[in-house]
Amino acid sequence: MKPVIALVGRPNVGKSTLFNRLTKSRDAIVADYAGLTRDRHYGEGRQGAREYIVIDTGGFEPDCTEGIFKEMAKQTRQAVAEADAVIFVVDVRGGLSAQDHDIANYLRTANKTVLLAANKAEGMQDAPQLAEFYELGIGEPIPISSAHGQGIRSLLDMALDTFFGTEDDDEELIEDDTDRPVRLAVAGRPNVGKSTLINTWLGEERLVAFDMPGTTRDAIKVPFERQGQRFELIDTAGLRRKGKVFEAIEKFSVVKTLQAIADANVVLLLIDATQGVTDQDAHIAGFVLESGRAVVVAINKWDAVDSYQREMLQRSIETRLAFLKFAPVLHISAIKRQGLGPLWKAIADAWASASCKMSTPVLTRLLQEAVQFQQPQRGGMSRPKLRYAHQGGQNPPIIVIHGNALEHVSESYKRYLEGRFRAHFKLTGTPLRIEMKLSSNPFTEKE
Numbered sequence: 001m002k003p004v005i006a007l008v009g010r011p012n013v014g015k016s017t018l019f020n021r022l023t024k025s026r027d028a029i030v031a032d033y034a035g036l037t038r039d040r041h042y043g044e045g046r047q048g049a050r051e052y053i054v055i056d057t058g059g060f061e062p063d064c065t066e067g068i069f070k071e072m073a074k075q076t077r078q079a080v081a082e083a084d085a086v087i088f089v090v091d092v093r094g095g096l097s098a099q100d101h102d103i104a105n106y107l108r109t110a111n112k113t114v115l116l117a118a119n120k121a122e123g124m125q126d127a128p129q130l131a132e133f134y135e136l137g138i139g140e141p142i143p144i145s146s147a148h149g150q151g152i153r154s155l156l157d158m159a160l161d162t163f164f165g166t167e168d169d170d171e172e173l174i175e176d177d178t179d180r181p182v183r184l185a186v187a188g189r190p191n192v193g194k195s196t197l198i199n200t201w202l203g204e205e206r207l208v209a210f211d212m213p214g215t216t217r218d219a220i221k222v223p224f225e226r227q228g229q230r231f232e233l234i235d236t237a238g239l240r241r242k243g244k245v246f247e248a249i250e251k252f253s254v255v256k257t258l259q260a261i262a263d264a265n266v267v268l269l270l271i272d273a274t275q276g277v278t279d280q281d282a283h284i285a286g287f288v289l290e291s292g293r294a295v296v297v298a299i300n301k302w303d304a305v306d307s308y309q310r311e312m313l314q315r316s317i318e319t320r321l322a323f324l325k326f327a328p329v330l331h332i333s334a335i336k337r338q339g340l341g342p343l344w345k346a347i348a349d350a351w352a353s354a355s356c357k358m359s360t361p362v363l364t365r366l367l368q369e370a371v372q373f374q375q376p377q378r379g380g381m382s383r384p385k386l387r388y389a390h391q392g393g394q395n396p397p398i399i400v401i402h403g404n405a406l407e408h409v410s411e412s413y414k415r416y417l418e419g420r421f422r423a424h425f426k427l428t429g430t431p432l433r434i435e436m437k438l439s440s441n442p443f444t445e446k447e
Contacts, residue, residue, distance in 0.1 A: 002044070003163040004053045006083035008076060008107070010099045011059025013091040014119040017146035019043060019056035022156065042221060047153070050160050055079045060103050085113040085159045088138055092121045096132045104136040113162055116141045117155055122148050181223065181230035182351050185264035187288070189280050192272040193300045197334035198222060198235050226344065234260045261287060265395060266294045266351050266429075268343075273301045273309070273331075277316040285324055292396040294354035294430040295327045296346045302331035303338060326422070327429055350429025354395040358425060363389040363399060370420045379408020396431045406436035 005022070007015040023043035041056040057079045058072040080086055088107060090100055107114050118130055121143035133141040142158070144151035186194045202224065222233040261267055267288045271281055288295050299313065317329060328346040332339035367389045376384045384405045392398035399421060414434050422432060 002051050002053050003084045003160065004055065004082055005159050006055040006057060006076075006079040006086045007089055008057055008060055008080060008086055008103065009089035010061070010091075010097065010103065013089045013094070014146045015089050016041075016056055018087070018089060018117070018119065018144075018152075019054055021146050021149060021152050022052075022054045042223070047156055047160065052160060055083060060106075061099065080107070080110050080112060083112060084163060085115065086110070087115050087117050087155065087159065088136075089117045089119050090133055090136075090141070092118045092127070092129050092133075092143070094120075095129065096135060100133075100136060104138055107138065113159075114138050115155065115159055118143045119146055121145055122150055181232045182266060183232045183234060183264045184266050184268060184347065185234040185236055185260045185293075186268045186270060187236050187261055187284055188270035189272070189278065189284070192270045193334045194270055195235055197270065197298075197300065197332075198233050200334050200337055200340070201233065229348070234264060236260050258287065261293060262291045264293055265354065266296065266347055267291075268347065269295055269297045269327075271297065271299050273299045273305045273313060276309075276313055277320045279320075282320045285321055289323060289431055292431055292433070294350040294395065295324065296343070296350050296429055297321065297324065297327050297329045298339075298343055299329065299331045300334055303333040303336055326427070326431065346429065353425075353427040354397065354430040356394070356397055356425055356427065358391045358397065358399070358421075360388070360390040362424075363391065363421070366420055366424055367401060367417070370417055374416065376409050376413045379405060382408070384409045392435060396433055397427065398433045398435060400435045400437050402437050404438065406438055409436055 007018055009015050019041065023045045025043060043054045043056070045052055045054055057076040060076040061073055086107060088103065090096070116133060116136065116138040118133055118141040121127070121130070122145040130141050130143060142151060142155050144155055146152070186198060188194055202222065222235070224231045224233050269281070269285055269288060271277060285295070285297075297317070299317075302310075305313070321327075328350070330339055330343050330346055332343055334340075367386055371386055376386070382405045384403060386401055386403040386406070386409075388403075389399055389401045392400040401417075418432050418434055421427070421434075
């Protein structure tokens with residue numbers, strides 16, 4: 001088992017910067033803005049042969065009893081409960097605050113190994129400002145600088161020494177990561193229920209779900225296993241129209257969401273039934289299609305609309321999302337746990353289709369049968385000759401067709417071929433790309 005280290009502290013003390021330093025990544029959004037992180041954010045790190053898991057948390061206000069700060073505090077308490085060690089991050093330059101005392105009081109009752117990290121201490125290792133943090137009763141403050149990497153190794157050694165013995169023992173902790181989980185990104189506009197759906201799947205309030213658009217700001221990854229299949233659920237920030245994005249933080253969130261979609265294996269596009277299919281839904285769907293990701297469309301809050309609204313919604317899907325005809329459309333209610341079984345089946349089918357393996361003999365036979373049934377139109381003096389086909393990639397599946405005069409093959413004929421291939425391999429929920437490659441003429445003179 002890998003040890004779990006939770007990063008705890010008040011807002012804007014540098015927890016996310018330390019998280020990125022410990023995981024050697026840029027997964028957590030970092031900006032000079034208090035309260036940026038809101039959910040628990042997990043990452044993996046390694047020091048030599050010693051592997052560990054780090055949890056980044058939002059600014060902790062233990063006594064807050066209302067609003068989103070109450071939900072953030074709940075997330076931090078859960079992270080402390082899961083952790084084997086807690087790194088309590090304080091700001092040396094900002095000095096000791098009453099909120100630091102509140103957090104220290106809570107951590108003393110948590111019965112966990114707690115290390116006090118005095119961040120932003122570049123050039124202040126022997127400064128008298130460090131002495132005031134002894135008041136917290138947590139132990140000796142360890143001066144570090146997350147931004148500059150100073151003192152991080154010593155801090156990590158102290159956190160890991162409790163769990164690891166000799167280096168020989170550490171070698172047993174190295175795991176085989178060849179069986180990677182399926183990356184499932186949940187995307188959509190703000191406040192459509194993305195975090196609520198993931199919480200429902202997990203059976204716990206893993207993500208902050210609050211009735212306020214823009215609650216999720218980062219792309220949060222959550223490991224999940226269902227019927228022996230491992231997933232990595234990615235909760236993304238809601239994407240608004242470009243003219244509605246004002247805060248610099250939200251612009252970072254948009255970038256992280258687009259990156260999460262591009263890196264995912266399957267994208268679950270969530271649409272709010274009470275608001276219908278908007279232009280922004282179509283824009284998100286278009287980006288998913290351009291990225292070549294497998295996609296499943298889920299209409300959330302289906303229980304909150306009447307029969308007339310459902311009929312109008314169905315029509316708007318057929319018109320505004322016509323380019324996603326290959327994607328299954330399901331009706332769910334995340335908060336009432338309705339329709340989640342068929343949704344998982346559609347996700348599994350989409351991933352199976354995206355990773356489908358197609359043999360060259362079968363593809364070539366299907367191509368020849370399609371040409372015999374309907375030949376491509378002539379282009380000028382010659383008719384395109386489609387000779388053979390093979391698979392050129394997965395996720396999305398790519399079929400490469402070789403032949404002569406292929407530049408004259410029309411888009412409508414490519415769609416015809418796509419339909420034949422889809423029907424045979426029963427592809428659903430994934431785009432299928434067809435590429436034409438001209439065969440080289442061996443008699444052409446070479447310079």
